[in-house]
Amino acid sequence: MFFSFVFGSFQLFFSFVCFIVFLFFFFSSLGHSLGYGFVNYLNPSDAERAISTLNGLRLQSKTIKVSYARPSSDTIKDANLYISGLPKTMMQKDVEEMFARYGRIINSRVLVDQASGLSRGVAFIRFDKRAEAEEAIKDLNGQKPPGAAEPITVKFAASPNQVKNSQIIPPNYHTPPRRFGGPVHHQAQRFRFSPMSVDHMSGMSGVNMPGNSSSGWCIFVYNLGQDADEGMLWQMFGPFGAVTNVKVIRDFNTNKCKGFGFVSMTNYEEAAMAIASLNGYRLGDKILQVSFKTSKSHK
């Protein structure tokens, strides 16, 4: 439902047709979603900006891929490979190198043991075309990688249906956010599809930490104008990192903003940076006060 809210607003703001953005959630699928979705843009430049802004963005434990959608066709179906028996020393890059000659790799992943952080010797590789995947199986199944003691198994991956937790994509509004003094977006994190880049504060979901809840960090924004809207909050906070939700609190009768709102961000460091940067920010004729939400909420 939040999903439909997000995509509903997206459609409202950007509407229909033309360029397609393909999203792929790395590290497994979530909820009943298959882990990916499509967004249509009216303007190619908007699609371009969505890609450059959101690709590689970390959301919870995931890193999203955002790229142009490949045209749908039977030739790209069932092109995902399951590889097992890999030497534990082989990294994602090494596995990709081994398979690259068979075709264009759409994505890849080496499974890692949660506790030890070491490779489990299992990988997935999705090729652009099923024929490429078939070639790779023919050639590499039962083969030993250079220096390996055991042969690897290469076969088609099982059809997609693992169930996991659900999470949401923060839309990023189309106005250039630089005027909010936000950081250039995620230069260091982009393309680092590694589970090592997990927020080090997320293990600290402690009771004493302000603003923290089970899903990210809630930020209190005070001194919004009467006609503040959610779009403003997305614009202000989006540049600092993964924003999962924004809310402008309005009077039920007048529908005017009561002067404050909330923003949820996934990663502590990004939330802290947003607060440090936006607290005291002048929005119109008002000086914003931005802080972690306090827990005075039980009535």
Added chain:
DNA sequence: TGCAATT
């Protein structure tokens, strides 16, 4: 100073 919730 002001910290929600009409899914």
